[in-house]
Amino acid sequence: MSSEIEVVQLDHIPSRHVIHLALFQDVGNAEFLHKQLLSRNADFEYAFVDASVIVSRLHLLSAVFKAVTSASNDVLKTPNVHSEIVANLAASNNVRNHAHSVIQMTDAPQIAEAYRRYGVSTATKNLVAVKVAENGSPSTEQIAEHLAKNVEGTQVPATDEKLASTADMSKVFKYYKLNGLNWLDKIKDHSAKQKEVEMLVVGAMALRGL
Amino acid sequence: MSGDFPLPPILQTPCSSEPVLITQGAEGRLYKTTYLTPNLPCALKYRPPKPWRHPTLDARLTKHRILSEARILSRCRREGIRVPGVYASDEVGGWLMLEWVPGAPVRVRINEALGDRQSGIEEDEGLKDLMRRIGKAIGDMHAVGVVHGDLTTSNMMLSPKPLNEVDGEPEGQKGCLEGEIVIIDLGLASGSLLIEDRAVDLYVLERAFGSTHPRAECIFDQVLEAYNGTFKQAPAVLKKLEDVRMRGRKRSMIG
Numbered sequence: 001m002s003s004e005i006e007v008v009q010l011d012h013i014p015s016r017h018v019i020h021l022a023l024f025q026d027v028g029n030a031e032f033l034h035k036q037l038l039s040r041n042a043d044f045e046y047a048f049v050d051a052s053v054i055v056s057r058l059h060l061l062s063a064v065f066k067a068v069t070s071a072s073n074d075v076l077k078t079p080n081v082h083s084e085i086v087a088n089l090a091a092s093n094n095v096r097n098h099a100h101s102v103i104q105m106t107d108a109p110q111i112a113e114a115y116r117r118y119g120v121s122t123a124t125k126n127l128v129a130v131k132v133a134e135n136g137s138p139s140t141e142q143i144a145e146h147l148a149k150n151v152e153g154t155q156v157p158a159t160d161e162k163l164a165s166t167a168d169m170s171k172v173f174k175y176y177k178l179n180g181l182n183w184l185d186k187i188k189d190h191s192a193k194q195k196e197v198e199m200l201v202v203g204a205m206a207l208r209g210l
Numbered sequence: 211m212s213g214d215f216p217l218p219p220i221l222q223t224p225c226s227s228e229p230v231l232i233t234q235g236a237e238g239r240l241y242k243t244t245y246l247t248p249n250l251p252c253a254l255k256y257r258p259p260k261p262w263r264h265p266t267l268d269a270r271l272t273k274h275r276i277l278s279e280a281r282i283l284s285r286c287r288r289e290g291i292r293v294p295g296v297y298a299s300d301e302v303g304g305w306l307m308l309e310w311v312p313g314a315p316v317r318v319r320i321n322e323a324l325g326d327r328q329s330g331i332e333e334d335e336g337l338k339d340l341m342r343r344i345g346k347a348i349g350d351m352h353a354v355g356v357v358h359g360d361l362t363t364s365n366m367m368l369s370p371k372p373l374n375e376v377d378g379e380p381e382g383q384k385g386c387l388e389g390e391i392v393i394i395d396l397g398l399a400s401g402s403l404l405i406e407d408r409a410v411d412l413y414v415l416e417r418a419f420g421s422t423h424p425r426a427e428c429i430f431d432q433v434l435e436a437y438n439g440t441f442k443q444a445p446a447v448l449k450k451l452e453d454v455r456m457r458g459r460k461r462s463m464i465g
């Protein structure tokens with residue numbers, strides 16, 4: 001098993017943060033990984049995301065962008081940048097409400113709900129792992145090796161095609177409240193529709209916590 | 211070229227390309243930059259701190275404007291109205307990152323199409339069709355319960371292709387009136403179903419249009435005509451518009 005991992009360069013991120021991204025298919029030890037997070041094992045500081053709720057790189061990387069920006073501005077709402085990535089995947093719960101009755105997603109139950117929905121669970125089949133290193137620590141090699149050793153699964157490039165194929169759109173529609181949008185259902189062209197869904201998902205995330 | 215003032219902190223971070231200053235208004239600046247990757251252009255709308263305002267009040271106002279624009283854009287988008295999507299926002303940093311709308315402001319395209327013509331404008335089918343698309347776009351927005359608050363031909367883009375088919379390019383051709391109307395600048399927009407608010411929205415556009423494009427005033431009726439067919443209460447809004455005009459006239463006579 002080769003230990004390689006993608007290093008993602010994002011615009012408008014301070015250069016001391018280096019983002020690592022990996023996608024694992026047919027994960028055999030989700031239960032073990034979930035347990036490491038629950039017990040706050042410091043060796044497992046990753047954003048472990050269930051790939052079924054991710055529609056594209058733009059979707060996932062939007063959560064990463066926001067988390068790293070918050071970390072560098074020192075305004076994290078969760079214990080660290082990795083938990084923040086998972087929490088950031090949650091949709092704003094105020095999209096349907098009127099401008100003034102805004103419920104802030106800063107309280108613990110809502111963050112716990114985000115971990116449950118978007119984070120690794122014992123049922124996870126395909127897993128996205130994100131690791132944000134700071135000032136070269138840990139190194140890319142260390143991250144690649146640690147993941148290869150601890151995640152039982154087939155590592156594949158995290159392309160848009162792969163992510164689209166591992167997405168569970170009924171879950172995505174439910175979590176991002178996209179059911180019942182008639183104009184969306186009417187779009188015939190598959191890729192045009194995917195793009196609209198992606199934009200709505202990203203928009204819902206951008207509003208979260210505001 | 212990024213202008214004569216320091217870039218906002220978010221644009222001082224590493225980026226694959228130099229940000230470009232597009233406009234500098236009274237309230238803020240608009241830059242073209244990229245979101246996440248070099249191939250995804252975005253509009254960064256930045257509201258700098260106003261040194262003449264009390265800092266606490268200033269921070270609160272900026273935050274309010276950013277939030278309200280982000281919310282209303284997302285709401286429109288969910289309703290299927292063509293507005294730029296929101297990629298990210300930072301109410302403390304005072305910025306919004308929006309989907310880049312290729313094309314040009316409607317104001318620019320109309321002026322290009324008018325050139326120095328003094329006649330024949332009333333029969334210009336290309337321009338008249340553009341007017342009707344504007345009326346339809348506003349009607350669709352009103353129909354979902356949003357009023358814009360600052361309708362002008364600068365706050366609408368003429369985008370050469372539907373947004374979702376575009377990956378950043380192309381910007382369309384000079385004088386070309388084809389394309390889709392995308393309403394932008396929802397900084398003063400709000401949710402409202404009131405006939406009065408909708409009529410005022412149209413009145414603001416009518417006045418702005420008359421002073422920006424005086425030679426095209428003769429075809430503005432096309433906007434209203436198309437608007438009339440877009441949703442159930444549209445005829446009542448147009449009726450109300452007559453009252454609003456009357457009030458406006460009285461006010462300018464007094465004032």
Ligand SMILES: Nc1ncnc2c1ncn2[C@@H]1O[C@H](COP(=O)(O)OP(=O)(O)OP(=O)(O)O)[C@@H](O)[C@H]1O
Binds near residue numbers: 232233236238315394
């Ligand atoms: N999403 C976008 N894509 C491409 N160009 C844009 C976009 N948003 C704005 N622009 C360009 O920037 C100009 C200014 O933007 P906008 O109208 O939103 O700001 P503003 O008028 O300064 O804002 P405000 O009136 O709220 O202070 C627009 O007329 C348009 O040319």
Ligand SMILES: [Mg+2]
Binds near residue numbers: 395
């Ligand atoms: Mg404007």
